Amino acid sequence: MEKSIMLMVGALLLASAASAQPAYTPDGKMLVPRDYRSWMFLTSGYDMSYVEGPAATNHSFGNVFVDRPSYEVFAKTGIWPDKTVFVLESRAGSADDPLVKRGEFQAGPPMSLETHVKDAAKGGWAFYGFGRDGGPAAMIPKTAACYSCHQDHAQTDTTFTQYYPTLARK
Ligand code: HEC
Structure with a gap:
């Protein structure tokens, strides 16, 4: 009885670790990680832009997630293991609800989705930008x-931990 429970737990752990692995098509394109919304949530950037220009009139949020097995390793060692996957999705802000007198909430499907993946098989960290169709x-x-x-x-191995409140180092 005890042994079968241990086997079950082991199988579950393997399954959850496997689900975090980056997946690619045979020609090396990355597939959108399907379950990333249940990964570790790191932050919501608000209207962030890296070029000078007027303030945004249509507001947006950039939500950052990292796969849980890699997060657990990082929490213990401060090192992102091989196969770490980050997702940055952007969602529109909305105030389209009479209840909301000020501020905005996130609405609608992602407007864009990017990944940052540490994969020795790809020569280290690599970026991918997905279209709205979610194709590879x-x-x-x-x-x-x-x-x-x-x-x-x-701040940390090409990842912006300084902006992720639970990971930021002084
Ligand atoms: C001028 C600087 C700059 C450039 C250029 C840039 N980024 Fe980033 N990136 C950032 C910052 C700052 C953050 C932290 C975002 C936050 O705090 O929400 C970030 C975070 C990310 C993350 C979340 C994981 C991580 O590494 O921290 C991904 C994924 C990402 N960027 C993808 C991209 C992609 C893809 C491109 C190129 C198309 C790109 N970035 C270009 C500054 C940049």
């Missing part, structure tokens, strides 16, 4: 600005 995405070339900004300004 090719790796963003390593010459793109994504890599240099994250390399130069992110």
Whole structure:
């Protein structure tokens, strides 16, 4: 009895670890992680932009998630393990409810979805940008600005932990 419970727990642990692995098509495109909304939630950035310009008139939120098995490893060691997957989804802000007199809530499906994946098989950290159709995405070339900004300004191994309140180090 005890043994079968242990086997069951073991199988569940394996299943949950496996579900966090990045998945690719045979030609190397990444598939959108299906269950990321149940991963570890790190932050909601508000109207963040990395270029100068007027303030946004249509507000948006950028929600960041990281897969739980990698989060557990990071919490213990301060190191993101191989196969760590981050998701950044952007959702529109809305005040379209008479109840809301000020401020905005998040509404509608994601407007965009990007991933940041640590995968030795892909030469280390890689970025992917998914379209609204949610189809597989090719790796963003390593010459793109994504890599240099994250390399130069992110606090931990090219990830912006300084903006994730539960992970930020002084
Ligand atoms: C000028 C700097 C800059 C550039 C360029 C940039 N980012 Fe980021 N990125 C950030 C910041 C700052 C955050 C933290 C967001 C927050 O606090 O909500 C972030 C967070 C992320 C995250 C969440 C995981 C992590 O690494 O912290 C992903 C995924 C991401 N960016 C994808 C991209 C992609 C894809 C591109 C290129 C198309 C890109 N970024 C370009 C600054 C940048």
